[in-house]
Amino acid sequence: MASNRRVKLVNIGKLIVESEDMPVPGVNEYLVKISSVGVCGSDVHYFEHGRIGNFVVESPLVLGHEASGVIVGAGPGTDQDRVGHRVAIEPGVPCGRCKQCRTGRYNLCPSVRFLATPPIDGAFSDYIVHNGDFLHDIPDGMSDDQAALCEPLSVGIWANRRADVSPGDRILVTGCGPIGLMVAQVSRARGARVILSDIIPSRLNAARTLGFDELHDAASAPIEESGITADVLMECTGVADVAFRSISVLAPAGRAVLVGMSPEKDQALPVATIQVREIVLTGVFRYANTYPVAIELFERGMIQIDPLVGAKYGLDDVAAALRASREDPACIKPMVVPSL
Amino acid sequence: MASNRRVKLVNIGKLIVESEDMPVPGVNEYLVKISSVGVCGSDVHYFEHGRIGNFVVESPLVLGHEASGVIVGAGPGTDQDRVGHRVAIEPGVPCGRCKQCRTGRYNLCPSVRFLATPPIDGAFSDYIVHNGDFLHDIPDGMSDDQAALCEPLSVGIWANRRADVSPGDRILVTGCGPIGLMVAQVSRARGARVILSDIIPSRLNAARTLGFDELHDAASAPIEESGITADVLMECTGVADVAFRSISVLAPAGRAVLVGMSPEKDQALPVATIQVREIVLTGVFRYANTYPVAIELFERGMIQIDPLVGAKYGLDDVAAALRASREDPACIKPMVVPSL
Amino acid sequence: MASNRRVKLVNIGKLIVESEDMPVPGVNEYLVKISSVGVCGSDVHYFEHGRIGNFVVESPLVLGHEASGVIVGAGPGTDQDRVGHRVAIEPGVPCGRCKQCRTGRYNLCPSVRFLATPPIDGAFSDYIVHNGDFLHDIPDGMSDDQAALCEPLSVGIWANRRADVSPGDRILVTGCGPIGLMVAQVSRARGARVILSDIIPSRLNAARTLGFDELHDAASAPIEESGITADVLMECTGVADVAFRSISVLAPAGRAVLVGMSPEKDQALPVATIQVREIVLTGVFRYANTYPVAIELFERGMIQIDPLVGAKYGLDDVAAALRASREDPACIKPMVVPSL
């Protein structure tokens, strides 16, 4: 039997590669050979801190949840014809039965099993098994990296849905990291005007490369002194102060979506402004029903990832991949490719 | 010509009654003899502090904006047949032309002229002139006090609209003052379950008198230790700490409407909770298109005001009326009746 | 082993009662002893015609889908503690996995298994097995009939959701049969004004008994000559001509919900009126996520069924039950009670 290398976080900052028996797909599950995995900020955070909020790594954990692969095996009750299909892997598998699932908000399912969220292992490995309903076939022309990055794109799609972005809206995206650049591209695909803000020149350049020309260099002037106003704020930095300041430039009846997670659970917000302008503020927690749309947007050429995708690393170099985006802000999205 | 007594705030805590010439209605305006005026917390605040946020009383100001009356005169371009009609007075007259007005959000009109908001005089007087489109005819069976209290009821209607309250929702109303009790009654009229919370026994009693039996005494246990959960928070205390704690008991996909204005413009909010539960938070600023509904709800007996209405005061006793609710929490809504 | 009597439609107008082995609950399923079953117009239609649209009875079929019962057995993977619980039985069990299920519209699931819809047997029997996620616990004070009638009440809840009924809306309900009376009660529970229309005096009387006083006798004057206008039409007769005429009395921006199914698949509609008034028209197909709300509305006394519930019949008399509503319009909802 072929063996399966898996990269495990065994201690803060400490990864090991172990070879294990091939996993066996259960009912409704498939065996997937991993093609490409994006490194997410949450992976880096687990690597550096061993926890994110209430999620604590208590036993060795495989990281990585932005993944694509090829179906190479099929469990009981599945469709054997899917073997050979290339897929984007939606990392969260909800219960399908609770109130949240039944009302279409399966991202809020309290029983969801989500890759690389303790105690569920992720995709920095040669193979994983996964529920077939959350493996999305991709077209031939779609790259492995695009398929993997359907995950952060899904966050962008979901954030835009929650703000109901449409033509005539002016969107302010704070933070030009991978999420911000995905959010901005989806806003543009929905017909809205987009202004991007960041303090890092290389990230503003990435935005420019993606064709955005309304850019705000937050290092030179705070947003509230920039003259910028917006109908929608897409806060993608996770910096409490940025959220606070940016809400203040929203127009009456504006909307604020807090996408980035801050290390501070509680934050000061300009509540009086929210009230007198009747601003609607919300957050996003993952996404629901986005993968088919993400695949379609890639297929139709509406989303570009070239300026985001950084260096590629094999399974033996995951630690380097995890350090890459921290050490070099120009490396927006390092990718792990097990076959390297 | 008859004279018009008007009660003017000339300094912090200082009111004078002046007799002036009768006002003359302009184009689209009517002359209205005031029947009843509710005392609002904002009136009390101007009386005690001379300002509310950015609104500063810089010259003598007539307070009072929860008013009813009888049309006794008609300006150019109006309908003379309306003379003699009893009316609920919607205090805010928007421009009707700006983006907010054209999109149905006239409460956010930047040019709105709102009674008792500097520099626009209010209704603590024998007569006022007012735009006829914002004078709403009331049925014979409706009392002057009900007509006046269409104003706080409008806040309740608007808050419920913004949270889209419907059967199956569990509503937590924090604060059993006049606004909280209106909000709660509208939630009930929309078919939702309502839990009310306050620290003042007389206010909880008022809620009980209105038929609410799910009450939380916030003086004995903080809301987050009460076991209460809710789908919708209607925050009507304006106390930052109450807002913070109450958001934490909301269910996933919950909604929070911050109705009460706090003296603190900025407040700490549990942002991580808002994010992981995808709570939608907003505020209310007055209301739009609510008066016809308010009148209908009163007419159909769905809203009660007896437990709210406190003592009645003539124009010479407005200062006492303004002090009443502060000094006696059981006096939820003092009324000013010019004819007394 | 106890035996299970089941009433089978073996031919048009021909029922037989057969005793069979007790059914055995599978994974996630429970054995339910049936307490009460409402007779629905669709049961009558299958009985008289052997089909409804594309649904054809091709082998013996047990009818009845408005049912309540008591859990008396539990299959693998279920909660044994539920045995003994009284339940309202939600008759449709969707797949939980398709696009419609994942987006919260599980009533549109193409793989739904729905009681008494060929080839799925219904509840005119002593016992059935059913998926535990679609058995809803009811409180002690709730009657078996109320629990059974959560089904037509669910249609009422769903129709009201689709029209987003709220205070200030004027609702016209055409048809005072069981569905119309449920729809009307839900509209009232949501705070709307309701006008009911029918041609049968006993049905208008049932509406009056339920406390509705705005009634239109369609036998004496067509709706469009009645002076009635409405914001929302709830069409519950299934008569094409009624739908056509009633849409014409809708106000601009009105909504029309076609609840009743007509024998005519295609119907003439006043399209020009729909266009110039921008009326939104839709239909309802069953319901989703309504049972918990139905139970709560019953528990809070907001829905009455006494004027609807007609005679009760044992399993040997199901044919009489099916004929009852046809022969006596005053018998709005005959009930089948297996224990009789």
Added chain:
Amino acid sequence: MASNRRVKLVNIGKLIVESEDMPVPGVNEYLVKISSVGVCGSDVHYFEHGRIGNFVVESPLVLGHEASGVIVGAGPGTDQDRVGHRVAIEPGVPCGRCKQCRTGRYNLCPSVRFLATPPIDGAFSDYIVHNGDFLHDIPDGMSDDQAALCEPLSVGIWANRRADVSPGDRILVTGCGPIGLMVAQVSRARGARVILSDIIPSRLNAARTLGFDELHDAASAPIEESGITADVLMECTGVADVAFRSISVLAPAGRAVLVGMSPEKDQALPVATIQVREIVLTGVFRYANTYPVAIELFERGMIQIDPLVGAKYGLDDVAAALRASREDPACIKPMVVPSL
């Protein structure tokens, strides 16, 4: 004083050009020199039939309502600085005071005054006066034709708003006339996939020129036999049979927007399909709050009009312009340019 040529419909098929005194702008009005006017199907219909539905030409009427111009004079209470500005003319001026206006649906205002709708004269003239709130400044780079065609583009924007089109939706646009091509471009700008259908080869070619490659030749196969399915139907032919057939290819939870007006006020619709799929059907009547968005979409290059714009005609040749689109389907949008 300069004179103002106006082209009047004096009888069916009979136009005369009259020179009159310059009109004088009233309160809030401006004098506008007309730059360009698109010929609309409704203009052609009035020209050929003297009426559209209940709107009857009873005295000489100036046609033309898709217009742009330059402000050359200003009435009382206006901003003199606007003189010299180039503007897109929004043809409907609502009352701003009725329920529809106050709720943001001013297109449904019963008192709206709309250019070229009896008895209000239109824009086939050298000058008109118009309410300044409905004259929208355009940027320098925008052409007179683009500004004029903000009108049909507004229909496209409004239709897309009413169907809430977003990425992931598949839109079927039936009819590739000027409205269909505008609707389709807006759907694309909102990120949706678009399929266009027509029977006229030149119109399908126009769609192809605009970059659409999913085209259905309705002359060769009826839509319901084409294998096409859609989430949203945008019916732009006004042919009852096309509406009927196209609704049948909608997916569950689909939406149908009837944009095209049919000469038949009543139409047969597949009501059973609408019910079991819970399709939401509505119509559009003009538009509200669309002009700023239309201007922005043009400015950002998201809407093309070159394949639509046909020959140009002076005021003396309006009859030829009116006949052009009827006689040559390849001439999708003839334009009237008074200065020619």
